Amino acid sequence: MNLRNIAIIAHVDHGKTTLIDVLLKQSGSFRENQRTEERMMDSNDLERERGITILAKVTSLEWGETRINIVDTPGHADFGGEVERILHMVDGVVLLVDAAEGPMPQTKFVLGKALKLGLRPIVAINKIDKPEQRAEEVLDEVFDLFAALDANEEQLDFPVVYGSAKQGWMADDPSGPQDSMAPLFDLVLKHVEAPKAEEGTFRMLATTIESNPFLGRILTGRIVSGTATPNMAVKALSRDGKTVETGRISKVLAFRGLERQPIEKGEAGDIVSLAGLAEATVSDTLCAPEVKEPLSAQPIDPPTLSMTF
Ligand code: GDP
DSSP, X not given: OEEEEXXXXXXXXXXXXXXXXXXXXXXXXXXXXXXXXXXXXXXXXXXXXXXXXXXXXXXEEEETTEEEEXXXXXXXXXXXXXXXXXXXXXXXXXXXXXXXXXXXXXXXXXXXXXXXXXXXXXXXXXXXXXXXOOHHHHHHHHHHHHHHTTOOHHHHTOOEEEEETTTTEEEXXXXXXXXXXXXXXXXXXXXXXXXXXXXXXXXXXXXXXEEETTTEEEEXXXXXESOBOTTOEEEEEOTTXXXXXXXXXXXXXXXXXTEEXXXXXXXXXXXXXXXXXXXXXXXXXEEOTTOOXXXXXXXXXXXXXXXXX
């Protein structure tokens, strides 16, 4: 199956949750009770207290022959290093902006990081149904923001859709057609590159960590090369190339809709969660035992998991 990995960048309340719900619904991957279950799983207060949980919230849906992994990005500046690591998992971003409010601080903060990483955003002007919408002006503000953030020429040449996540439509033109999210899906398929799926030995950069009462430590990231299967021998290399741990993968989990499911094989390019390692942590390279070099250390801040409460 074809694959795309994207992140949605939005200031709080600009409609990210509504957008993801409607994308799920229109792609046929939605089940009514999922959203509430996920919200309950989110409130993992115990883990947050211990300071180790930054969940990789990934929603995965199918549009035609393509699976699209949508990664959530925290918008707050406290999660600066986190945002960069997460953006390393994706090949494109959708910048969602409220058609009345225009770009806001979180829009700017995360967009700046995305542009620096060379990602080419797709702009979606949302809430066009609001009487106070001022879509054309907001588009100008978005363009000015790109320029102020030193976007390159390619990035400045961003595609735009307008619409209403609430009403379930996005279109190339503010006036419609007002019937589906297809134009946004089409832009994602057209403008975002498929992940490079390298063959060879298994390597993945652990991007987020969480603790699960049944599975233990769960590390999530994008498989850079090779495949991951349950029971496979792996090791974790720290950024300076030291072996942190050798062990076995107990479970490979893939994202499906708003849930995660065990799978038999994680493929290169996909974003998966692995259980089975106890010591490995964020920024470690999880890899086949014969791998010598960690994946290139990214210029990122120390993981926020060292935050003390
Ligand atoms: P998030 O914080 O970015 O996840 O935003 P939500 O999806 O929770 O939306 C915030 C509020 O904006 C909610 O009350 C939504 O119903 C509303 N909203 C989202 N999309 C639209 C839209 O297209 N039009 C209008 N009028 N309201 C919207």
